[in-house]
Amino acid sequence: MVTKTKKVSNRIKTGTETKIFRILAALIVVFFAVICLLPFIRVVSEAFSGDTYVASGEVILLPKGFTTKHLKFILDTHQFTRAMFISVTSTIVFTICAIVLTCMLAYPLSRTYLPKRRALMFYVVFTMLFNGGIVPTYLVVKQLGILNSFWALIIPQVISQFNVIVLVNGFLGIPNEMEESALLDGAGQFTILLRIMVPLCKPTLAALLLFYAVSRWNGWFDAVMYINDRNLFPLPVIIRDIIQQGLDTLFHSLTSPPPTQAVQSAAVIFSIVPIIVVYPFLQKYFVKGVTLGGVKG
Amino acid sequence: MKRSRSGTKTAGPKKMGNFRRHLSLYMMAGPGLLFFFVMSYIPILFLVVAFQDFRVGKGILGSDFVGLQNFIELMTDRMFPMVLRNTITLNLMKIVLTFPMPIILALCFNEFRPSPWKKVCQTVVYLPHFFSWVIVASMLSSLLNLNTGLVNMAIRAMGGTPVAFLTDKSIYKMLLTVTEIWKEAGWGSIIYIAALTAINPELYEAAAIDGAGKWKQVWHISLPGIRSTIMIMLILSFGSIVSGSFEQVFMTKNTAVYEVAEIIPTYVYTKGITNMDISYGATVGLFQSVIGFILVTTTNWLSQKLGGDGLW
Structure with a gap:
C-alpha cells in the first residue's frame, strides 16, 4: 500500500517536472530564435525606410516611410x-x-x-x-x-x-x-x-x-x-x-x-x-x- | 626459394592490377596533396624568416640570419604581455561561457518531437553562422548605437542610462563573448543534437519508470551519452586559446578599446602585414602556432590518459 502511493506520487512528481522542463526548454529555444532573428528584421526595415526615420531612431521593427531608393542608390x-x-x-x-x-x-x-x-x-x-x-x-x-x-x-x-x-x-x-x-x-x-x-x-x-x-x-x-x-x-x-x-x-x-x-x-x-x-x-x-x-x- | 617464386608468379598479374589501381588513386590525390604542400608545408618552411632579418629585396635565401634576436624582441616587447593576456582571457571567457551554450540548446531541442515549429526554430538559430563578421559588426553598431540602437532604446524605456557598448573597455570582451554565442551557439548545437538522437530511448523510459525526473535524466543519461562529443569539442577549443577570431576582433576594435581588444592574430597582422615587419610578424605567428599545437596535443593526451576520447 505504501509503495503504491509512493509510486503514484512519484509519477505525479515526474509528470509536473516533465511539464516544467518542457516549458523551460521551449522558452529557451524560442527566446534564442527570436534573438537570432531580430537583428535581421531590423536591418531589412532600415534598408527600406526613409533616412530621417532611421536617423531619429523611429524604425524599430517595421519599415517607416517605405522606400527602395537606398537599394537603387547602392546598385x-x-x-x-x-x-x-x-x-x-x-x-x-x-x-x-x-x-x-x-x-x-x-x-x-x-x-x-x-x-x-x-x-x-x-x-x-x-x-x-x-x-x-x-x-x-x-x-x-x-x-x-x-x-x-x-x-x-x-x-x-x-x-x-x-x-x-x-x-x-x-x-x-x-x-x-x-x-x-x-x-x-x-x-x-x-x-x-x-x-x-x-x-x-x-x-x-x-x-x-x-x-x-x-x-x-x-x-x-x-x-x-x-x-x-x-x-x-x-x-x-x-x-x-x-x-x-x-x-x-x-x-x-x-x-x-x-x-x-x-x-x-x-x-x-x-x-x-x-x-x-x-x-x-x-x-x-x-x-x-x-x-x-x-x-x- | 622455389615456393616464393611460384608465389610471386601467381601474385604477379594481380599485383600489376593493384599497382595501376593505386597509381591512378595517387595521381587523383596529387593536386590536393600539392595544394597542402604549397599552402601549408612551404609556409612552415618559410617560418625560417623568424630567425632572419628579412628584407623583401634580398628574399628568404639572401636575408641575414640573426639567430634568436626576434624572439628576444618578442620577450621584451612592451605590447606583447598585454596582447597575450587579452588573447588568453578572451578565449577562456569564450570557453567558460560560450562552450556550454550549444549543449544547453541541443538539450532543449531534444525535448521536442519533430514538428514544423521545431524545424523553423532550428533554421533560424543556425542562420547567424552563415553571415560574415563584417555583417555582424554592422548590425552590432546599429543595434548598440547610443541614440538609435534598439538595445539602448530598451534601456531608456526601462528608465536606465544608455551605454556606449562599443567603446567601453570594461565590457568589450563580454560583448565579443555574447556576439560569439549569438552567432555560433545554434550552429554548434547541430553536432550535439545528432549525438543526442543516438541515445537509446529505452534508457529514458527505464529511468522514468524508476522515478527519475527530467533533470536526473539529463544528468545521468543525456550528458554521459554525448560525453565523447563534448570532449572532442573541448579539446578543439583548447587548441584555440592562443588564437581567436581575427575577423571578429578586427571588425569591432577601435581606438577606445584597443588595449583590451588586440589579440595575437590581429597583432601578427598589424606587425607583419600592415607594418611589413615580416620577420617579427612571423615570430609572433610562430609563437602562436607552437603554443596552440602544444595545447591541443596535451589536452588530447590528457583526455586519453583519463580514459576519455581523443581526436586521434
Whole structure:
C-alpha cells in the first residue's frame, strides 16, 4: 500500500517536472530564435525606410516611410556593382575548383586498401594542428605571383581540411561492393568516382557546396590581405568600407552626403539575401555534413 | 626459394592490377596533396624568416640570419604581455561561457518531437553562422548605437542610462563573448543534437519508470551519452586559446578599446602585414602556432590518459 502511493506520487512528481522542463526548454529555444532573428528584421526595415526615420531612431521593427531608393542608390554605385561581379564570379569559380579538388583528394583517402593511406591522412590533418601563420602564407602567395590578382581569391584557401575529412567519412559510408563490381566491369578510378561515388554522396556534397560557397562569399580577411586593386575587391571589403569610413572615396564622385545608416543596411541586404535564398534548401544536407565531420576518420 | 617464386608468379598479374589501381588513386590525390604542400608545408618552411632579418629585396635565401634576436624582441616587447593576456582571457571567457551554450540548446531541442515549429526554430538559430563578421559588426553598431540602437532604446524605456557598448573597455570582451554565442551557439548545437538522437530511448523510459525526473535524466543519461562529443569539442577549443577570431576582433576594435581588444592574430597582422615587419610578424605567428599545437596535443593526451576520447 505504501509503495503504491509512493509510486503514484512519484509519477505525479515526474509528470509536473516533465511539464516544467518542457516549458523551460521551449522558452529557451524560442527566446534564442527570436534573438537570432531580430537583428535581421531590423536591418531589412532600415534598408527600406526613409533616412530621417532611421536617423531619429523611429524604425524599430517595421519599415517607416517605405522606400527602395537606398537599394537603387547602392546598385547605381559603380564600385558596388563591380564588387558584386567579383564576388559572384569568384564564388562560382572557387566553389567549382574546391569541390572538384576535395573529391579528388577525399576519394583516394577513403580507400582503405590504399598503401600509405594513414600517412596521407596524417599529412592532411597535421596542417590543421600546425601551420605557418599568416605572414609566411602571405610570402608564399607573393612568391606564387598571384598577389593582387583574381586567383588570390581562389587558390590560397581552395581546400579545407575539415571538408576533406567530412567527405572521406561520406565515401567510407558507401559499401565496398559498389566499387568492386565497377572494377570488374573495367571502370577506371576516375569513372568510379564520377559515376558511382559522387551520385551516392550527393547530400554530403551539397553541404560542402554550401560551406565552400559561403566561405568565399563572406571572406574578407584574405581579400584585404592579398588584394590592393579596388577593381578586384569582393563585396565584404566594399561593405566594410561603406560602414567603416562613412564618407568614402567611393561616394565622393556622387556629390552625396556620407552613407547613412539606411544606406549601410541596404548594402548589407545585398550580402545576406543570396545566403537566405539558398540556405533553407540546403539545410537538411548540411546537418548531415557537420555530423559526419565529427566522426573520427 | 622455389615456393616464393611460384608465389610471386601467381601474385604477379594481380599485383600489376593493384599497382595501376593505386597509381591512378595517387595521381587523383596529387593536386590536393600539392595544394597542402604549397599552402601549408612551404609556409612552415618559410617560418625560417623568424630567425632572419628579412628584407623583401634580398628574399628568404639572401636575408641575414640573426639567430634568436626576434624572439628576444618578442620577450621584451612592451605590447606583447598585454596582447597575450587579452588573447588568453578572451578565449577562456569564450570557453567558460560560450562552450556550454550549444549543449544547453541541443538539450532543449531534444525535448521536442519533430514538428514544423521545431524545424523553423532550428533554421533560424543556425542562420547567424552563415553571415560574415563584417555583417555582424554592422548590425552590432546599429543595434548598440547610443541614440538609435534598439538595445539602448530598451534601456531608456526601462528608465536606465544608455551605454556606449562599443567603446567601453570594461565590457568589450563580454560583448565579443555574447556576439560569439549569438552567432555560433545554434550552429554548434547541430553536432550535439545528432549525438543526442543516438541515445537509446529505452534508457529514458527505464529511468522514468524508476522515478527519475527530467533533470536526473539529463544528468545521468543525456550528458554521459554525448560525453565523447563534448570532449572532442573541448579539446578543439583548447587548441584555440592562443588564437581567436581575427575577423571578429578586427571588425569591432577601435581606438577606445584597443588595449583590451588586440589579440595575437590581429597583432601578427598589424606587425607583419600592415607594418611589413615580416620577420617579427612571423615570430609572433610562430609563437602562436607552437603554443596552440602544444595545447591541443596535451589536452588530447590528457583526455586519453583519463580514459576519455581523443581526436586521434
